[in-house]
Amino acid sequence: SQQGEEDPQALSIQEGENATMNCSYKTSINNLQWYRQNSGRGLVHLILIRSNEREKHSGRLRVTLDTSKKSSSLLITASRAADTASYFCATEVPTSGGAQKLVFGQGTRLTINP
Amino acid sequence: NAGVTQTPKFRVLKTGQSMTLLCAQDMNHEYMYWYRQDPGMGLRLIHYSVGEGTTAKGEVPDGYNVSRLKKQNFLLGLESAAPSQTSVYFCASSFPLTYEQYFGPGTRLTVT
Numbered sequence: 001s002q003q004g005e006e007d008p009q010a011l012s013i014q015e016g017e018n019a020t021m022n023c024s025y026k027t028s029i030n031n032l033q034w035y036r037q038n039s040g041r042g043l044v045h046l047i048l049i050r051s052n053e054r055e056k057h058s059g060r061l062r063v064t065l066d067t068s069k070k071s072s073s074l075l076i077t078a079s080r081a082a083d084t085a086s087y088f089c090a091t092e093v094p095t096s097g098g099a100q101k102l103v104f105g106q107g108t109r110l111t112i113n114p
Numbered sequence: 115n116a117g118v119t120q121t122p123k124f125r126v127l128k129t130g131q132s133m134t135l136l137c138a139q140d141m142n143h144e145y146m147y148w149y150r151q152d153p154g155m156g157l158r159l160i161h162y163s164v165g166e167g168t169t170a171k172g173e174v175p176d177g178y179n180v181s182r183l184k185k186q187n188f189l190l191g192l193e194s195a196a197p198s199q200t201s202v203y204f205c206a207s208s209f210p211l212t213y214e215q216y217f218g219p220g221t222r223l224t225v226t
Contacts, residue, residue: 004156031213042118042204042217043157088156092213100213101172104149104156 004032004089004105012111019076021108023089024069030092032065033102034074037086046074046087079112086110115140118218120205126224127195135190135221137205145208146188147172147215148180150201157204163188164210195225 007022023032031050035043049056049065049072056063062075076083086109090102118139127133137146144165149157159172161180169180177199179191188207192199202222206215 033213035217040220042219043206043215044217045214048213101159101162102147102213102215103159103173106154106156 004091004103006087006089006105006108008108009106010109010111012113013079015079015081015112015114017079019079019083019110019112021074021087021089021110023072023074023105025072025089025091025105026070027091027093029067030094030100032063032072033090033092034061034063034072035088035090035104037088037107039085043088076110079110081112081114084110084112117141118205118207118216120203120218120221122221123219124222126226127192128226129196131195132191132193133195133223134192135203135205135223137188137190137207137218138186139188139205139207139216140186141207141216142185143207143216144185144210146182147206147208148178148188148190149204149206150174150199151204151220152201160190160203195223197225199223200225 004025033048034046037043060077065072086107088107089105121136147162148160163169163182166185181189205218208215
């Protein structure tokens with residue numbers, strides 16, 4: 001079963017606008033990560049927010065985490081054509097073997113129109 | 115550094131054939147992972163490894179086997195391919211406790 005669910009599934013905006021994507025999850029987490037995937041490529045890590053953090057910034061990215069609502073949002077400000085990609089949230093759950101397992105959502109497909 | 119590399123990039127198999135996907139990383143990562151990505155499903159963990167000689171099952175392990183004989187390599191095997199295994203397969207690696215995973219470019223597998 002999917003731990004994280006992104007909303008919306010697809011988002012199309014004009015260049016320069018802000019893009020907001022949301023992620024909801026079901027169980028308690030250690031941290032939550034956001035990844036970007038360009039078409040035909042592997043995923044690239046964007047940002048990690050720990051369960052005791054509420055907000056984190058990295059360049060044009062702003063991530064919030066509300067553990068009481070089990071939700072996170074990713075805001076991309078001043079969007080550019082190069083931001084066109086799919087964005088995935090991933091929640092970290094512990095495993096019996098010690099490795100931290102990431103459970104990915106279905107992703108939001110973001111299109112930036114020039 | 116090449117990062118995480120995967121071979122082959124594309125492969126077409128007939129039902130019942132076998133194959134091995136190779137993942138290699140040059141970052142000295144302890145942890146390695148195999149995922150599959152299907153349309154509308156996100157990524158699902160198949161198997162993972164926390165170190166050389168160790169492997170463990172993930173979310174969807176049936177029909178796959180893995181081996182980690184060397185720290186830098188993680189092999190994913192399909193003994194008898196089925197059409198349901200048509201997917202894009204991604205390998206990833208990470209250090210312990212840093213959690214950020216580094217992904218390879220993927221292998222697109224079609225089983226007819």
